[in-house]
Amino acid sequence: xxxxxxxxxxxxIKPSYQRIKIYEYLMQNKEHPTVDSIYNALNGQIPTLxxxxxxxxxxxxxxxxxAMAITIDDNxxxxxxxxxxxxxxxxxxxxxxxxxxxxxxxxxGEELLDFDVLERQLFLYGVCKKCKEEx
Amino acid sequence: xxxxxxxxxxxxIKPSYQRIKIYEYLMQNKEHPTVDSIYNALNGQIPTLxxxxxxxxxxxxxxxxxAMAITIDDNxxxxxxxxxxxxxxxxxxxxxxxxxxxxxxxxxGEELLDFDVLERQLFLYGVCKKCKEEx
DNA sequence: GATTAGTTTGTAATCATTACAAACTGATAA
DNA sequence: TTATCAGTTTGTAATGATTACAAACTAATC
Ligand SMILES: [Mn+2]
Ligand SMILES: [Mn+2]
Ligand SMILES: [Zn+2]
Ligand SMILES: [Zn+2]
Numbered sequence: 001x002x003x004x005x006x007x008x009x010x011x012x013i014k015p016s017y018q019r020i021k022i023y024e025y026l027m028q029n030k031e032h033p034t035v036d037s038i039y040n041a042l043n044g045q046i047p048t049l050x051x052x053x054x055x056x057x058x059x060x061x062x063x064x065x066x067a068m069a070i071t072i073d074d075n076x077x078x079x080x081x082x083x084x085x086x087x088x089x090x091x092x093x094x095x096x097x098x099x100x101x102x103x104x105x106x107x108x109g110e111e112l113l114d115f116d117v118l119e120r121q122l123f124l125y126g127v128c129k130k131c132k133e134e135x
Numbered sequence: 136x137x138x139x140x141x142x143x144x145x146x147x148i149k150p151s152y153q154r155i156k157i158y159e160y161l162m163q164n165k166e167h168p169t170v171d172s173i174y175n176a177l178n179g180q181i182p183t184l185x186x187x188x189x190x191x192x193x194x195x196x197x198x199x200x201x202a203m204a205i206t207i208d209d210n211x212x213x214x215x216x217x218x219x220x221x222x223x224x225x226x227x228x229x230x231x232x233x234x235x236x237x238x239x240x241x242x243x244g245e246e247l248l249d250f251d252v253l254e255r256q257l258f259l260y261g262v263c264k265k266c267k268e269e270x
Numbered sequence: 271g272a273t274t275a276g277t278t279t280g281t282a283a284t285c286a287t288t289a290c291a292a293a294c295t296g297a298t299a300a
Numbered sequence: 301t302t303a304t305c306a307g308t309t310t311g312t313a314a315t316g317a318t319t320a321c322a323a324a325c326t327a328a329t330c
Binding site: 069089127 | 204206207208209212222224226227233234235236237238239241242243244245246247249250251252253254255256257258259260261262263264267
């Protein structure tokens with residue numbers, strides 16, 4: 001992607017300064033940031049930024065299908081602009097969320113044969129490699 | 136299970152009236168109720184019941200491993216006393232959450248080889264059979 | 271009956287999210 | 301240019317689920 005503004009435009013989103021910065025932030029910070037961390041990170045560059053704008057913008061991104069919400073924990077919604085199919089692992093020790101590849105073929109039982117499945121989320125929890133080695 | 140009180144005891148939980156009723160409710164109502172729906176359903180039988188007790192009790196159940204929280208949606212935590220491995224499908228039309236069987240073998244990529252995976256949650260979203268037929 | 275630990279309850283506090291309306295911006299047209 | 305207007309951003313207030321906390325209660329033990 002050479003131009004974030006064009007990318008937003010082709011997805012039906014008017015590329016305002018704030019929207020471009022928020023999308024760029026998601027692309028460059030793949031640790032699945034929260035609204036709060038996005039706001040705090042961008043508040044330096046955009047001193048007038050409102051947290052409401054961050055909420056609004058992420059909602060637009062999700063509606064237009066260029067980002068997703070990751071509710072891997074009940075007290076923090078995280079956001080991800082990497083839209084390829086992948087799963088998320090959350091380390092209960094260091095709280096980090098790690099991406100991993102997933103093959104959904106054959107995973108689902110027959111109970112859902114007549115269901116339309118439009119979205120999938122696989123969340124794993126445990127202790128990451130780094131935390132295991134440190135203890 | 137013939138005696139809920141004994142079951143709670145063997146899991147290190149003192150079987151108070153409220154705890155027994157809440158656990159029985161989870162067993163008999165497998166639609167993954169929220170704190171609110173559990174509270175409202177039991178308030179008739181237990182007029183003095185406090186919502187805080189429902190929160191406290193569910194927390195104990197989860198700590199002791201006899202129930203789990205299902206955060207399939209970011210604005211409502213649901214609870215499940217069926218602890219066998221299974222996935223959850225949420226219909227975005229009627230909001231119902233349906234259980235389905237899952238085979239996790241071979242689903243996870245190599246990225247997590249050195250990770251300790253202790254818990255898994257597979258959430259699917261879409262339109263259920265009933266809603267599909269009705270439209 | 272007194273003591274005590276554990277449980278329940280009601281209220282207040284917290285905090286993420288949403289609602290809302292005013293202010294602002296940038297494009298379009300007179 | 302100036303006026304208009306839709307869309308965007310902002311700050312503040314409201315909402316609502318969850319948590320914190322302390323008093324009241326319960327049931328077992330001494
Ligand atoms: Mn991711
Ligand atoms: Mn279930
Ligand atoms: Zn870790
Ligand atoms: Zn449905």
